[in-house]
Amino acid sequence: MGLAALGAFVGCRASHVATPNPTGVVETIFLIGDAGEPDPRLPATVLDSLAVQATAVGQRGTILFLGDNIYPSGTADSSSVNYADVLRRLDAQIKTVPSGGTGIFLPGNHDWSDGGQGGLFGAATAADGLLVIRRQSALIPRRPKHAGATVMMLPKGGCPGPVVVDRERVRLILLDSQWWLHNYIVRDSVSDDPEHGCSTHTMGEITQAVRDSLKTTHPGQSVIVASHHPLRTGGPHGGYCGAFALFRRWANTSQDLLGKSYTLMRDSLNSALKTRPPLIYAAGHDHSLQVMLGRTSSYALVSGAGSIGKGECAARLRQSLYVGQATSGFMRLDFVPGDSVLLRVYRYDSHLEGEVYSRWLHDRK
Numbered sequence: 001m002g003l004a005a006l007g008a009f010v011g012c013r014a015s016h017v018a019t020p021n022p023t024g025v026v027e028t029i030f031l032i033g034d035a036g037e038p039d040p041r042l043p044a045t046v047l048d049s050l051a052v053q054a055t056a057v058g059q060r061g062t063i064l065f066l067g068d069n070i071y072p073s074g075t076a077d078s079s080s081v082n083y084a085d086v087l088r089r090l091d092a093q094i095k096t097v098p099s100g101g102t103g104i105f106l107p108g109n110h111d112w113s114d115g116g117q118g119g120l121f122g123a124a125t126a127a128d129g130l131l132v133i134r135r136q137s138a139l140i141p142r143r144p145k146h147a148g149a150t151v152m153m154l155p156k157g158g159c160p161g162p163v164v165v166d167r168e169r170v171r172l173i174l175l176d177s178q179w180w181l182h183n184y185i186v187r188d189s190v191s192d193d194p195e196h197g198c199s200t201h202t203m204g205e206i207t208q209a210v211r212d213s214l215k216t217t218h219p220g221q222s223v224i225v226a227s228h229h230p231l232r233t234g235g236p237h238g239g240y241c242g243a244f245a246l247f248r249r250w251a252n253t254s255q256d257l258l259g260k261s262y263t264l265m266r267d268s269l270n271s272a273l274k275t276r277p278p279l280i281y282a283a284g285h286d287h288s289l290q291v292m293l294g295r296t297s298s299y300a301l302v303s304g305a306g307s308i309g310k311g312e313c314a315a316r317l318r319q320s321l322y323v324g325q326a327t328s329g330f331m332r333l334d335f336v337p338g339d340s341v342l343l344r345v346y347r348y349d350s351h352l353e354g355e356v357y358s359r360w361l362h363d364r365k
């Protein structure tokens with residue numbers, strides 16, 4: 001099936017009336033997270049539809065992969081029996097980035113060896129010296145891609161960030177949130193290297209760098225802060241939904257919002273964001289599609305439904321504007337001149353295929 005035909009197919013069953021493409025789009029950002037477990041026995045509808053839309057956008061488009069790019073434990077060593085499957089999972093995402101387009105992979109907890117001690121210091125052999133998250137960071141640019149496509153991991157090499165990527169209409173402030181939550185050593189001679197190492201090493205340095213990045217935007221730019229872990233969610237990681245929801249509220253696990261490490265991260269980042277709230281804080285982690293009003297951003301988006309068959313429940317919170325649960329999909333942001341941004345949510349399951357929600361977003365100054 002050709003790209004044009006596929007694009008028509010994936011939109012034909014949507015119950016929501018599709019929003020016409022806005023005119024004068026300057027920049028398009030796609031948000032898709034937790035896409036690292038595509039089932040080869042199922043149609044790759046989500047990634048195929050993403051590829052169709054990204055191809056139509058071309059060089060003005062950026063795909064943000066919001067972490068958990070390779071399940072279950074990140075990038076295995078090339079000698080591992082799992083290495084071929086690691087490449088399959090990663091390449092399925094990379095091939096969605098068209099010629100002229102940009103794909104940016106953020107790290108997630110599964111990319112850090114699922115939070116295990118091998119996450120940073122998990123070199124498979126003394127010879128290669130690559131650590132799990134660093135291995136993925138180095139591997140991504142080397143994988144086959146469309147001619148003219150740019151593909152990278154940011155922040156790279158186990159560094160926390162923030163990394164700033166400026167476009168004409170949008171500033172991306174990118175964070176490796178698992179750095180905050182990892183229970184093992186996250187700093188060594190490589191990260192300390194003055195020329196090639198991390199630019200920040202402590203929580204205080206990170207939050208100050210976020211503040212500075214928010215204050216130095218160019219005229220007309222909207223700001224998206226993105227990481228794998230959300231600051232607000234109605235999903236299981238927020239202590240909602242499922243048989244173990246109440247347990248997760250007091251279990252103090254590092255991957256849940258009410259855990260001590262996660263709370264420290266949320267409080268620190270919220271303190272930085274409130275100095276000049278961005279338009280959007282975008283994340284994955286929970287396997288659902290959620291559009292919410294933010295606490296320290298105008299909007300909080302959770303787009304962690306990139307893998308078919310992994311959809312989870314999500315509760316409708318007081319701040320919720322849209323909730324798509326037990327489904328797969330992604331989000332799209334079209335930036336036009338001025339201060340307007342069109343958000344569209346695309347959902348794919350047995351009942352719906354295509355656009356299910358749209359909203360014009362504006363900074364709440």
